[in-house]
Amino acid sequence: MVLPPSFQSDNPNQVCRLVRSLYGLKQASRQWNDKLTGALLSNVAGNNPVQINQLKQFLDRSFKIKDLGQLNFFLGIKAFRNSKGLNICQRKYTLEILEENGFLESKPANTPFTTGLRLTNLEGDLLDNPGIYRRLVGKLLYLTNTRPDISYAVQQLSQFVDKPRHTHLTAAHRVLRYLKGSPGNGLFYSSNSDIKVQGFSDSDWATCAESRKSITGYCIYIGKYLVSWRTKKQATISRSSSEAEYRALASTVCEIQWLIYLLADLKIHIDSPVALFCDNRSAIAIGENFVFHERTKHIEIDCHVVRQKIHEGVIKLLAISSHNQNADGFTKALPKPSFDFFHSKLGLQDLHAPA
Known part of the structure; x- marks a missing residue:
């Protein structure tokens, strides 16, 4: 003053x-x-x-x-840097969650969510103390900052914090049992990565048993390393799987555009179009074809940002098989073999695991 x-x-x-x-x-x-x-x-x-x-x-x-010198520990996130790159994890935070909920000695689970499980607002008895569930889900939400492998499970659990039931708490406990098997997992970023942006977009059509809304899932890489991911229920009901996939593409394109702006602020310019992979050829056709009026007139105008960015050369849509879709695990609960493949594509590394 x-x-x-x-x-x-x-x-x-x-x-x-x-x-x-x-x-x-x-x-x-x-x-x-x-x-x-x-x-x-x-x-x-x-x-x-x-x-x-x-x-x-x-x-x-x-x-x-x-x-304060070299970054070491910040807001519960441990940063370890060496000549190969940077590893960030929340091992201490994960162990605290397990200890608080009595799962330090539990038997580990292979996946964070049971395949085919559909949680609803009606099945199961209401919890006597819903605060326990709300605190647990809140902490798991923060844990997704370095654990993209639990994003889908936490997204499902977070829908029921208003009136949680015993079935919801049981599903949350499975996430804890999964974390028990690998509390030290974290994201690794190599110091020698190339600056090549690519994205994967996926959707699970009408997956919500009550609202029939679809789920958007995407993941974006710089080089081979994951920098952005999301699992979110779509705001409106899609009339077809193609429409649901197209809405997921729109969300992914907006995220890619934001990353391009961020890289430009860091003096890194992306000259070639960003490859965006989608396993729905109909959604790709809607994005590339400007004449599909009858099939797309009911889709909101903001979704057609996909067409605009294709025309501007920002992105290029590429087809990919469902088996090789990296974003598949952000839209549904996968069985063990599929989840292992999904997990291998996230670039997770556990510095505390035995050699």
Whole structure:
């Protein structure tokens, strides 16, 4: 805080009383964002140690920061860096969840969700203490930051936090038993990866037994390493599997476009179209064919962002078999062999597993 330009005082130690805190104003977040954005855009980040130190010194002059050294542990996420790359995991956080719920000595499960299980709001008795279920699901949601293999299971469980039942808690306990088998699994990013973006989009049509809404699942890679993934129930009911797949494509395209913008901010430009794989040829035809009026007139206009990005050369749709669809595990519960294949494509690494 500085004195107003017109303020005159003979006492150099005199200060102004703060009538209202800046952080209490509605404009506080916008002002902070403007200042931080301006400061960051005026400097360029990189992997040069000299430039990194210069950036730290600049930020310290602007915001009075403290250099805590190499990233090691942040918000429950462990970061381990060596010459090969970076591994991030939440082993300590996972063990705390298992201990809190009494599953440290449980028998591990092969998959996080039972194949063919359909949870509903009506089957099973209501829990006497729903807070236990809500806390568990909330912690599992945070765990998906480094454990994409449980994304589908947690998405299913999170739909019932309002009135959880014993069947829902049993399904949540299976996730804990699965985590018991590999609490140290985490994402690995190689230091020698090429900058090639590719995505996989999938959908499970009318999978919700009550609303008949479909599930969107996608995963996006830079090189061979997973950087973005999602499992989400679609907002509207799709009239066909092709429509459900096309809506999933629209969500994936928007995510890819956001990643391209992010990479551009980091001075990395993607020249060639991003390969987007889909296992539904009809959905690919809808995206590439501008004359399918009768089959697509009921689909919302915002879904046709797929056509626009194809026309602009941002993405290129490619067909892929369902067996090789990496996003399959984000839309449904898979049996053990299929889940193992899905798991192998996520780039998970366990530093604590025996050699």
